[in-house]
Amino acid sequence: MYITDIDQRDWDEYAEPLTFALNTSYDITRDETPFYLVHGWDARSTLEATLAVGDTSHRDQKTRTRDSAPRSHTVPKRTVLQNEWCKQWFERSRCISQTSTNVIGTNRVKPGYARKLANMWHGPFRVAERVNDVAVRLETAGTPYQLLPIVHVSKLKAVREFPPLPMVQLTIPADERFDFD
Structure with a gap:
């Protein structure tokens, strides 16, 4: 990307478009955008959000199908379990x-x-x-x-401290006791 200012003071003009470009680029391994992986819905530009450009029913139906998948229910459950585990670990420490x-x-x-x-x-x-x-x-x-x-x-x-072993006194006399070895 070419920056016009030598001191590069015009980054604020490029920060928002660059962020949008990064968030809407598809990841090859997951076939999703990073924005969808974080927020659960596809990012749209301000123009797309204000004006319905073209047929949006296909895009909306795809989003609804993905949102109703069981995967969307596992994330909150996993988060709750992680929070409980962290609380237990903190209390134990x-x-x-x-x-x-x-x-x-x-x-x-x-x-x-x-x-x-x-x-x-x-x-x-x-x-x-x-x-x-x-x-x-x-x-x-x-x-x-x-x-x-x-x-x-x-x-x-x-440190594990074990209780002392019990001491048992034999009440049987030695001549009546039967030892085998």
């Missing part, structure tokens, strides 16, 4: 309490070591206090780790 034990993930690897074999989790640490919604202060006193005690919540992972 916020549920770090001061009573839980956590390990911290770091991106640092010692020089000369392979990243895929490195232990990226360090700890365990206890959460001393919650600074804000996305940051916590760790209890690092008495540990050999030298790190900044304020950490982002996404870098923490809860």
Whole structure:
């Protein structure tokens, strides 16, 4: 495209036609326009919108057929499911309490070591206090780790704490017990 101004200050004259040209160009792989993929209907120029040029029934029927396809119903359902998943993930990441034990993930690897074999989790640490919604202060006193005690919540992972195994006392005397091995 040729621009008449040497300093290219006349882009505002070309921005709208260029945008319209990009939005109405057909994509070869999907056989649709980018405007239709985003908005669900074909873009028309201001002249086409104000004046019905030619027979528009074919174009309107094609749009109605595409809009009634089952594909138009799957997009909102998928969006709702993605929103619910994001809410659940956000709530899970916020549920770090001061009573839980956590390990911290770091991106640092010692020089000369392979990243895929490195232990990226360090700890365990206890959460001393919650600074804000996305940051916590760790209890690092008495540990050999030298790190900044304020950490982002996404870098923490809860440590599984299993209950102690039950202790069962045998009430049968040893001479009456039958052991087989």
